[in-house]
Amino acid sequence: xxxxxxxxxxxxxxxxxxxxxxxxxxxxxxxxxxxxxxxxxxxxxxxxxxxxxxxxxxxxxxxxxxxxxxxxxxxxxxxxxxxxxxxxxxxxxxxxxxxxxxxxxxxxxxxxxxxxxxxxxxxxxxxxxxxxxxxxxxxxxxxxxxxxxxxxxxxxxxxxxxxxxxxxxxxxxxxxxx
Amino acid sequence: xxxxxxxxxxxxxxxxxxxxxxxxxxxxxxxxxxxxxxxxxxxxxxxxxxxxxxxxxxxxxxxxxxxxxxxxxxxxxxxxxxxxxxxxxxxxxxxxxxxxxxxxxxxxxxxxxxxxxxxxxxxxxxxxxxxxxxxxxxxxxxxxxxxxxxxxxxxxxxxxxxxxxxxxxxxxxxxxxx
Numbered sequence: 254x255x256x257x258x259x260x261x262x263x264x265x266x267x268x269x270x271x272x273x274x275x276x277x278x279x280x281x282x283x284x285x286x287x288x289x290x291x292x293x294x295x296x297x298x299x300x301x302x303x304x305x306x307x308x309x310x311x312x313x314x315x316x317x318x319x320x321x322x323x324x325x326x327x328x329x330x331x332x333x334x335x336x337x338x339x340x341x342x343x344x345x346x347x348x349x350x351x352x353x354x355x356x357x358x359x360x361x362x363x364x365x366x367x368x369x370x371x372x373x374x375x376x377x378x379x380x381x382x383x384x385x386x387x388x389x390x391x392x393x394x395x396x397x398x399x400x401x402x403x404x405x406x407x408x409x410x411x412x413x414x415x416x417x418x419x420x421x422x423x424x425x426x427x428x429x430x431x
Numbered sequence: 432x433x434x435x436x437x438x439x440x441x442x443x444x445x446x447x448x449x450x451x452x453x454x455x456x457x458x459x460x461x462x463x464x465x466x467x468x469x470x471x472x473x474x475x476x477x478x479x480x481x482x483x484x485x486x487x488x489x490x491x492x493x494x495x496x497x498x499x500x501x502x503x504x505x506x507x508x509x510x511x512x513x514x515x516x517x518x519x520x521x522x523x524x525x526x527x528x529x530x531x532x533x534x535x536x537x538x539x540x541x542x543x544x545x546x547x548x549x550x551x552x553x554x555x556x557x558x559x560x561x562x563x564x565x566x567x568x569x570x571x572x573x574x575x576x577x578x579x580x581x582x583x584x585x586x587x588x589x590x591x592x593x594x595x596x597x598x599x600x601x602x603x604x605x606x607x608x609x
Contacts, residue, residue: 275452278567285566286574307565340596340603345585374601383573384585385596387485388463389456395561395570396464396577407523407562418518418563423552425518 254287254402254409255314258332259359261290262394265323265373266366267297278391279364280304280317286398287406288362290316294323312414327376332359334377337393338369341380348400351379355401362397364390432465432580432587433492436510437537439468440572443501443551444544445475456569457542458482458495464576465584466540468494472501490592505554510537512555515571516547519558526578529557533579540575542568 254260262283267276277300280291284304293301301317308315320326327334333354354360363373374380383393398406411417419426432438440461445454455478458469462482471479479495486493498504505512511532532538541551552558561571576584589595597604 278569281566282570285562285564286570311564340599342598342600343585345582371602380599380601382596382598384463385598386463386489388459389569389573391456391567391569392460392464392573395567395573399574399577404523407521418560420520420560420563421518421558422520423558424549
């Protein structure tokens with residue numbers, strides 16, 4: 254979020270077709286819950302387009318980057334690398350330390366899809382499990398970001414939005430912001 | 432979770448093929464993050480099978496129910512109904528009240544996929560937005576459950592598991608529990 258060290262979410266691996274929606278949801282969740290950027294593999298064209306479109310309509314700042322050098326991005330990251338995995342340390346045990354580190358350093362959050370190579374486990378500063386149960390990389394990312402920001406992300410402000418949803422008890426209300 | 436009023440997650444609508452993974456992830460997230468049950472539409476056969484299989488392997492209690500009477504389930508629910516939607520009230524504004532209600536009443540959490548009929552907005556006790564941004568029903572469910580249980584779900588115990596993941600700093604460790 255603005256005024257804090259950067260948080261980027263790297264989607265590791267993507268199978269076009271099969272992973273399109275999950276990969277898109279990783280990017281939309283990153284945006285909605287306070288990250289500054291998603292880094293997609295080059296072949297994630299659908300996800301790139303959808304997340305950019307949502308950012309145009311509902312605001313930013315949020316950046317969508319693409320690379321085929323995902324492993325180099327992890328290896329060369331200047332800052333802290335957190336890999337979300339059901340095999341990792343429990344989030345409730347390590348979140349305070351990660352929050353403290355993020356106060357002064359940018360953070361790369363790695364979200365896998367297919368089998369993640371062992372080198373990623375080694376290169377991460379933390380391997381973190383949002384539970385040690387199999388569930389969803391999108392769910393894990395959401396809980397991680399909500400805890401990283403301690404709920405502050407829910408109050409973030411959006412700039413350059415065309416539309417804004419007004420919270421309502423019942424029904425839908427969307428207003429033009431122009 | 433055991434020792435607390437029931438929490439059931441109802442997946443509203445499912446398009447076989449297109450929604451298979453999202454619908455599966457709704458169920459797996461419900462299970463991993465403390466809900467007691469997922470209620471799927473009859474046509475969500477893949478998701479039913481996967482969530483039951485994961486429960487067999489990694490433990491329960493967690494129940495997978497199926498119905499084609501989803502709207503009747505909402506209408507006739509004896510307890511509180513929360514509908515997660517980007518158009519709803521902000522979670523940070525209503526979560527304390529919902530937690531208090533859940534202390535004495537069972538909770539049905541409705542998670543939409545395609546266009547949700549207006550009647551669902553009317554029948555819900557709360558329409559709740561985990562942000563008023565478009566992102567992911569799986570992410571919204573995850574943050575909602577983590578806040579509902581105030582993190583207690585991360586310490587829940589599993590029974591009748593065949594396997595258990597042991598949290599590790601690096602790499603993977605899965606043990607047989609038999």
